[in-house]
Amino acid sequence: MTAVYTPDQLEAYLQRIKYANSTSKTGAEHPRLQQLQQFIQEDALAALTELQRRHLGSIPWGNSAIHYSQHHSISTHPSAVFEKLVVRRLDGYCMENTNLLYVVLxxxxxxxxxxxGRVSKTPANPNxxxxxxxxxxxxxxVLIVTINQRRYMVDVGFGNNVPTRPLPxxxxxxxRNIAPTEMRLIKESLPESVDQSQKAWIYQIRFSTESDWIPIYAFTEMEFLPQDFAMMNFSxxxxxxxxxxxAVVCVQLLLDEAEGELQGLYILAGKEVKRRIHGNTExxxxxxxEEDRVKALEKxxxxxxxxxxxxxIVGLGTEMK
Known part of the structure; x- marks a missing residue:
């Protein structure tokens, strides 16, 4: 049976992603949730798009718990994910961030x-x-969401180059992804497959209209179960x-509230924190x-x-000395 979150948890999640941040004048117990439920009835796709955008702009993607913890492990249990990402306001990778959104939806x-999905090795070697x-x-x-008999792929757990809206x-x-980057889906067989009649969806990006399309990951429409992700997560x-x-890595996308669009990101990798806005990186x-990195994660x-x-992290190979 699929886990669900309570109205209190959903309200806390919506507060975490800064959804409908204005206070309700009606004295409703769950004002954000009520506003969202009305939005879903009016336009479920637009509501989903808003949730994805705000989730990406509020909850970091990263792997800190593998390094900064006493247990060096990740739980994909919905309650553990909620506690970590919503209550503790920490980061999580795909099987945490996307898992959280899945239970919310x-x-x-x-x-x-x-x-x-299978992540492509091309971004590490674009040639x-x-x-x-x-x-x-x-x-x-990834998530497959059906709205009005039309299927969409939704993802909030890929960090850099993550899809920023539902893709039909x-x-x-x-x-458009984060300008000037564009994104698309194509369907083709994987080069390594013996049976070339079997095809997968390939999520691709390109950094300008003149640049080549880069495969980011491949996925199919087959449903996977919690126990499948438990095995993947262990590996x-x-x-x-x-x-x-x-390596320790963390990504936070930046939401321009005035424009209502994601405009860039912060990324911590190696010994640097970089900010990328509309393709320009500094x-x-x-x-x-370590003291610098811990402070940077907070700042x-x-x-x-x-x-x-x-x-x-003391004694691990990822400790910064």
Whole structure:
């Protein structure tokens, strides 16, 4: 049975993503939730788009718990995800952030289910395209949402280059991501597949109308179950070859409230925090040691780690010395 969040939890989530931030004059117990429910009845797709945009602009994507904790593990249980991302206001990767949105959508009555994806290796080496493209094992979570008999792919758990609005499952419908970047879906077989008649949806981006399309990840419309993601999550968060265990990374997208659009992001990787606005990147902080990184996580990403969490990185290969 699919987990659901209570009205109190949904109201807390909406407050977390700054949805309908004005106070209600009616004295309603859950003013944001009531406003959202009315919006969904009027235009479910527009409401979903707003939720995705605000989620991305409020909740960081990252892997801090793998490094800054005593347990060095990730839970995909809906209650644990809610506590971490909404109550503690920390970061999470795909099987946390997208999992949170999934339970929210189901709780609101959306017809949605989770699917799994394979991340392309091309972004790390943009020269590898076409028949030479290779994909990692299944390890990414997306949502398939049906509205008025039309299916959309929704994702809030990919960090940099994440889709910023619901993408209809239609080939080559080009949509703006964060300007000037564009995004689309195409459907084709994976180069590594023996049976080339089997095709997958490929999420692609391009940084300008003159640049090549880059495959970001592939997914199918098959529904995956919580126990499937538990297995994927174990590999992603514990595997010695998983890059999530080898580096601390955090991304926070920036929402322009006046324009109502996502305009850029902060990204912490290595010894730098960078800010990218409409394709222009600058270094806003250079990190010297662990104290710098912990303070940067709070300053730029709104994450306040507890003392025992900070102490958890001591002795790990990712500790900054």
């Amino acid at each position: 189901r709780s609101l009555g959306y017809q949605a289910y989770p699917g799994a 590898v395209i076409g028949a030479d493209v290779r994909y990692a094992p299944l390890g990414h979570m 499952l239609e080939e080559n419908t080009i949509t 992603t968060s514990k595997g010695s070859t998983s890059w999530f265990t080898q 270094v806003v902080q250079t990190l010297q040691d 730029w990403f709104g994450m306040r780690l507890l003392d025992h969490e900070v102490a958890g």
